[in-house]
Amino acid sequence: AQKVTQAQTEISVVEKEDVTLDCVYETRDTTYYLFWYKQPPSGELVFLIRRNSFDEQNEISGRYSWNFQKSTSSFNFTITASQVVDSAVYFCALRNNFGNEKLTFGTGTRLTIIP
Amino acid sequence: SQTIHQWPATLVQPVGSPLSLECTVEGTSNPNLYWYRQAAGRGLQLLFYSVGIGQISSEVPQNLSASRPQDRQFILSSKKLLLSDSGFYLCAWSAFISSGSGHEQYFGPGTRLTVT
Numbered sequence: 285a286q287k288v289t290q291a292q293t294e295i296s297v298v299e300k301e302d303v304t305l306d307c308v309y310e311t312r313d314t315t316y317y318l319f320w321y322k323q324p325p326s327g328e329l330v331f332l333i334r335r336n337s338f339d340e341q342n343e344i345s346g347r348y349s350w351n352f353q354k355s356t357s358s359f360n361f362t363i364t365a366s367q368v369v370d371s372a373v374y375f376c377a378l379r380n381n382f383g384n385e386k387l388t389f390g391t392g393t394r395l396t397i398i399p
Numbered sequence: 400s401q402t403i404h405q406w407p408a409t410l411v412q413p414v415g416s417p418l419s420l421e422c423t424v425e426g427t428s429n430p431n432l433y434w435y436r437q438a439a440g441r442g443l444q445l446l447f448y449s450v451g452i453g454q455i456s457s458e459v460p461q462n463l464s465a466s467r468p469q470d471r472q473f474i475l476s477s478k479k480l481l482l483s484d485s486g487f488y489l490c491a492w493s494a495f496i497s498s499g500s501g502h503e504q505y506f507g508p509g510t511r512l513t514v515t
Binding site for chain 1: 502
């Protein structure tokens with residue numbers, strides 16, 4: 285069975301601080317995909333990144349960066365120089381390589397950026 | 400570009416009343432379609448998914464049902480709502496893109512359902 289754990293339920297940081305959101309996953313598959321989504325107060329989930337299990341290169345996109353480590357089954361997300369607009373609930377998700385493409389979501393981390 | 404629509408945006412219904420939520424996708428063909436529910440302060444629970452017209456898979460037993468009458472239309476229904484059906488309902492689509500950059504799911508704006 286697949287499982288995604290986001291142990292941090294809520295995080296608050298002061299604006300311009302860096303913050304890392306943790307994601308630990310469990311799967312028996314050798315091929316899988318990991319995702320991060322952002323859910324702002326409006327409710328719609330916004331896709332941020334997809335990473336496949338064969339690509340352990342870290343990725344940076346502006347103030348966002350992702351650290352994928354298969355050895356520890358983790359896919360952590362760091363926001364550098366946080367801004368108030370980063371306040372949202374962030375979900376990590378896992379999908380296996382089967383055809384139905386079902387996503388297993390973590391329970392989310394609520395991030396609050398204090399101005 | 401692809402877009403996904405959901406309506407209504409909000410809904411207040413009494414216990415025992417029927418439900419019909421609609422989701423449509425534009426700009427793509429033969430998408431996989433999904434219905435999720437998010438209870439207040441909780442994660443996302445997959446309810447149904449569909450890989451084609453008339454093909455529905457249910458993930459959890461409940462008093463809800465789903466139908467896909469057209470390629471890009473996905474409907475969530477109930478004959479009699481329960482209090483526990485309250486929540487935020489999200490529709491999503493995914494499609495494989497030949498460049499290999501597909502598989503992620505894209506979500507609609509959601510419907511906030513309150514059962515009173």
